[in-house]
Amino acid sequence: MILYRAHLLWSDSLTELRDVKEGGLLVDDSGRIVASGPFAEISRQHVGAAILDLRPHWILPGLIDLHVHLPQYQSVAMDGLELLPWLKTHIFPAEARFADAAFAKAAARKFFGDLLSLGTTTAVVYSTIHQEATDAAFGVAESCGIRCAMGKMMMDQNAPEALSESTETSLHQSAELIQQWHGKADGRLLYALAPRFAPMCSPALMRGVGSLSESTGAYIQTHLAENLAEIAWVKQLFPDCATYTEVYHHHGMLNGRTLLGHGIHLDASERALIRAAGASIVHCPSSNAFLQSGVMPLRRWLNEDLSIGLGTDVAGGPTLSLWNEMAMACTVSKLRSALLEEAEATMEPVEVFHLATRNAARALGLQDRIGGLAVGMDADFLVVDPRQVDPGERAEDAVEHILSRLVYRADPRMVKATYVRGQRCFAQGS
Ligand SMILES: [Zn+2]
Numbered sequence: 563m564i565l566y567r568a569h570l571l572w573s574d575s576l577t578e579l580r581d582v583k584e585g586g587l588l589v590d591d592s593g594r595i596v597a598s599g600p601f602a603e604i605s606r607q608h609v610g611a612a613i614l615d616l617r618p619h620w621i622l623p624g625l626i627d628l629h630v631h632l633p634q635y636q637s638v639a640m641d642g643l644e645l646l647p648w649l650k651t652h653i654f655p656a657e658a659r660f661a662d663a664a665f666a667k668a669a670a671r672k673f674f675g676d677l678l679s680l681g682t683t684t685a686v687v688y689s690t691i692h693q694e695a696t697d698a699a700f701g702v703a704e705s706c707g708i709r710c711a712m713g714k715m716m717m718d719q720n721a722p723e724a725l726s727e728s729t730e731t732s733l734h735q736s737a738e739l740i741q742q743w744h745g746k747a748d749g750r751l752l753y754a755l756a757p758r759f760a761p762m763c764s765p766a767l768m769r770g771v772g773s774l775s776e777s778t779g780a781y782i783q784t785h786l787a788e789n790l791a792e793i794a795w796v797k798q799l800f801p802d803c804a805t806y807t808e809v810y811h812h813h814g815m816l817n818g819r820t821l822l823g824h825g826i827h828l829d830a831s832e833r834a835l836i837r838a839a840g841a842s843i844v845h846c847p848s849s850n851a852f853l854q855s856g857v858m859p860l861r862r863w864l865n866e867d868l869s870i871g872l873g874t875d876v877a878g879g880p881t882l883s884l885w886n887e888m889a890m891a892c893t894v895s896k897l898r899s900a901l902l903e904e905a906e907a908t909m910e911p912v913e914v915f916h917l918a919t920r921n922a923a924r925a926l927g928l929q930d931r932i933g934g935l936a937v938g939m940d941a942d943f944l945v946v947d948p949r950q951v952d953p954g955e956r957a958e959d960a961v962e963h964i965l966s967r968l969v970y971r972a973d974p975r976m977v978k979a980t981y982v983r984g985q986r987c988f989a990q991g992s
Pocket of ligand 1: 875
């Protein structure tokens with residue numbers, strides 16, 4: 563058992579932070595938190611525990627990225643196009659390179675290593691259509707220690723030739739990967755079926771995805787209502803469905819383990835379908851700005867009790883940093899408020915921190931496991947030095963101010979170490 567000594571900070575609700583200034587986090591050999599609170603008390607009750615004094619650094623729960631594309635990492639920041647032409651010009655050629663499994667493995671090492679270095683302990687990841695590359699990426703995730711839900715991309719219609727697959731192959735290979743990886747490493751590795759989006763998925767594929775999720779407990783991740791040209795295309799391809807969301811609902815793809823990327827342009831009936839299914843929306847504001855897709859009305863969707871987390875959506879978003887994503891969620895909410903005169907639109911760092919931790923854990927059904935620093939949870943946490951982002955280098959300040967600087971002034975140097983299930987997976991300078 564190790565007792566970590568530091569200032570503890572985590573989110574209790576959308577508006578409430580919890581912190582323990584002279585804190586202690588006691589982690590057992592299996593990586594579970596067995597005590598969390600005042601250091602003096604815990605050290606008295608557990609005299610035999612080894613102590614690791616991290617002061618003046620802080621301990622925060624690990625960040626959870628609910629939407630990111632591994633094979634697109636090298637294509638970040640290719641500016642100038644909207645979604646559909648951007649996919650064709652930059653992304654599909656990049657994904658085709660993952661036919662080479664050795665290339666894929668090297669890319670996965672860089673990707674997961676960088677995620678951990680930025681404080682992301684859990685990621686929900688799209689791979690490419692390639693089974694071998696996806697298997698290799700899971701292998702890298704297993705050895706580097708990150709927690710992830712991942713799946714091979716699925717697309718059996720309207721896809722470029724190099725990335726086309728039959729419905730049967732897509733479902734069969736996904737089923738094999740579920741068998742191999744879902745629940746592996748004692749539940750640290752999970753499978754997330756990844757039908758790209760409705761235009762590239764046949765009705766048979768979508769139905770197959772729904773039933774595979776049902777029978778195996780695997781997640782479903784896909785894209786929804788991101789871009790107006792995309793939405794028009796869906797209308798044209800599925801004239802019998804009233805809305806984009808209805809396409810997924812009709813084919814059995816909406817359940818409590820479904821993560822819907824973007825969801826910018828949704829009408830009330832679509833939101834009702836998502837809520838009724840218990841599915842979650844993943845807000846990706848950097849990507850939405852970069853590809854000129856739009857600005858999701860985050861505050862309104864939250865007020866309607868939709869389940870929402872955050873995603874970097876690399877390479878739609880330019881960085882793997884969820885810190886940047888949190889800042890962007892605040893910034894675009896303020897712009898929305900100013901431009902559309904939606905007085906209530908603005909979001910604050912305390913709230914987006916909740917979305918990136920507790921709310922994201924809930925979207926995954928893992929709220930008892932990750933996203934906080936409570937007893938019984940897995941010890942997924944990061945060690946940060948808030949002085950790195952404070953021009954005043956203050957050792958003390960109001961907790962809200964400190965969190966706000968971490969969000970708005972995020973700098974890779976502030977993350978000193980990242981732990982998943984008690985294992986140190988990243989340490990600065992080593
Ligand atoms: Zn995406």
